[in-house]
Amino acid sequence: MTPPVCTLASTPTPYPSFSAYVRTRGTVLMRTARSLTANPCDAEDLLQTALAKTYVAWDRIEDHRALDGYVRRTLVNTRTSQWRKRKVDEFVCDELPETEGPPSSDPAEAQALRDAMWRAVTRLPDRQRAMVVLRYYEDLSEVQTAELLGVSVGTVKSAVSRALGKLREDPELTLVR
DSSP states (O other): OOOOOOHHHHOOOSOSSHHHHHHHHHHHHHHHHHHHOSSHHHHHHHHHHHHHHHHHHGGGOSOGGGHHHHHHHHHHHHHHHHHHHHHHHOOOOSSOOOOOOSOOSOHHHHHHHHHHHHHHHHTSOHHHHHHHIIIIISOOOHHHHHHHHTSOHHHHHHHHHHHHHHHHTOHHHHTTO
């Protein structure tokens, strides 16, 4: 007669590998993630993040029978962190920001408009053209433009104003409006 074998030592863990756990419990965990977010894509990202954290800690988790609880706690903690971060990054404003304009349905038309604008800018006097290019194409401030050209801020303001007036009245650009 053989001696009894200790069943505790020979009992395999319910999930021999991380992959087996994810294959077995993925659907249930996705349902949990989906209940924490309003967007299915966000739920997938949330679950992926939680599973990545679980994978890193896989060898440190002592009781693999309690993995669902561990992953659920990770899901909730990750979602809470995302919520807190998003709360700081987003804020309500009274006015909507300006849009870039209606999207052009034809890329050729958009390119034609850019070409017409550039031709109109090149017809400006040299000094006005330099100021318009620095202000609007290089996105420099009036002060930066004035320093770069060695003129006063008032000179930049008046020259740019006159240049914009000429552009508004350019015959090639009036057809676009």
